[in-house]
Amino acid sequence: MRTDGTSPTGTPPIPLHRPYLAGAELSYISQAITSGCIRGDGPFTRRCAALLEQKFGIAKVLMTPSCTAALELAAMLCDLGPGDEVILPSYTFVSTANAVVRLGAKPVFVEIRADTLNLDESRIEAALTPRTRAIFPVHYGGISCEMGQIMELANAHGLKVVEDAAQAVDATYRGRALGSIGHLGAYSFHETKNLVSGEGGALCCNAPELIERAEILRDKGTNRAKFFRGEVDKYTWVDVGSSAIPSEIVCAFLYAQLEAMDAIKARRHAIDIRYREGLSDLEAAGRLRLPAIPEGCDSPFHTVYLMLESGAIRDALMAYLRERGVMATFHFVPLHASPMGRRLGYREGDLPLTEDLAARLLRLPTFFDLSEVEQSRVIDLVASFFAQRSPTSKRRGLSLACVDL
Incomplete structure (x- = not known):
């Protein structure tokens, strides 16, 4: 590469990735700003969640600032703690393991398959112990893990399954959208992904019994979502949560991507x-x-x-x-x-x-x-x-x- 950034033939360099603009991003951001609601959980946040729910058959989608945030919420919803173990591949981004380790649990790394580079479903059972609480399969490159066998094994042992579908938005396994199969799933809309918002993510809640607590953990441990729906007359602190609601501007940008x-x-x-x-x-x-x-x-x-x-x-x-x-x-x-x-x-x-x-x-x-x-x-x-x-x-x-x- 030359000092001016061109190749030896003088041609412009080709990057690994380049973010794509679908066309309506600036218009939607302008609408979000002029609406007076840019803090989050406004109209565009709700539109993004509804589109994902309807297209992929997910019971509840909660938009997050990143896939990392979604994975961390998922780990909390699995009630992980010190001494617990979670099965996952070593060949993944650090966020998959960080979500486990930050709660004091131990990641148990299992080999991957040579064809897909996904968690090898045939090796999971041998890695289970009485301390195993969950399986975090990662859909590498957007290609599905063998979710049928993984879910069967998890159900037999009473384990939660969290799909790391960071790279797998709009992919399927046997006709079902990735992120909609496990008890929980996580999407990424980082600028390196197919659908982008700079940073951004989503938590997919497929187990109805986890939805209410997911809303609470995402909103600083409060029941504010129930307050906004008129289900309580005031909101308060009810659990240990985090601030995992994305800006409305981010979701306005993302909505243009989801439409395309x-x-x-x-x-x-x-x-x-x-x-x-x-x-x-x-x-x-x-x-x-x-x-x-x-x-x-x-x-x-x-x-x-x-x-x-x-x-x-x-x-x-x-x-x-x-x-x-x-x-x-x-x-x-x-x-x-x-x-x-x-x-x-x-x-x-x-x-x-x-x-x-x-x-x-x-x-x-x-x-x-x-x-x-x-x-x-x-x-x-x-x-x-x-x-x-x-x-x-x-x-x-x-x-x-x-x-x-």
Whole structure:
């Protein structure tokens, strides 16, 4: 990359992501400001929640300032405390584990599947103990975990299920929206997601018995929501809660995005198809593997990643692309191998499959207005990288990774 930000050929750099404006954002923000209600839980907040409830069949959606806030509320609703354990993958963003640890509970990290990089449902039961209270499956890249088996196992053992659906808004499992299957779910509208509001999130309440307390915890531990509905003549402090209501301005921006949800998904699907077509020869030759979408799962096409043959090849390709102005990057550093993971008693080597897959994954630029010219440039550069490398003498069997569980 040159000092002026261009590639060696003088072409503009291609970022990993670029926020998309649907068109009505400024108008809706202006309406929110002139309405005199910008504090939160105003008309646009209610519209966003109602749209998500109706489209995805969720009993109650509570808008939050972030997915982190939604996960923290969900953990509180699970009544987690010191000595409790929660099953989750190590290959996730820190917020999934933070929601557990901040209440004094212990994250029990379980291996992921090689095909989807999701929590391996076949390994959960062996990780259960009398202290297990919940399962936090993470839908990596928006592709569903095996929710049928997870819910069956949870119900058999009396466990709560919290879906971390940060990347999975508008994705489904066997016809059901992700975020609507577990007892609770969490969405993200961070600027790196498909539908954005800068920061923002939502708590999905699918267990009716949790809704009233969720409202209380979200609003500083008060029953103010009941007061606004006229159900009590005054509101007061009734539980230990937090301030987890987003600004009305944020929801005004988000509502414009939610209205364009179908168009955004269709565009990202087209980008996904073009990557798959352009890189199909390399995948057939075993040089890389593209994301798998299991039968019965519908993707929001959030992420396009390459699973490479080794960490060394991943790092070399990442450097090659970046030198030519393409911001391709790794994703999560497994939490069990992090400094905080070590403080919790985990060590590198505890989850060898997770560590191996994380070291070989490379994300490609994927955003709404990625042009055909830009996408062709990415595809051509990946192809030229491999054209300069002779095939390895011993394949890792990338095409078989989906069954190497």
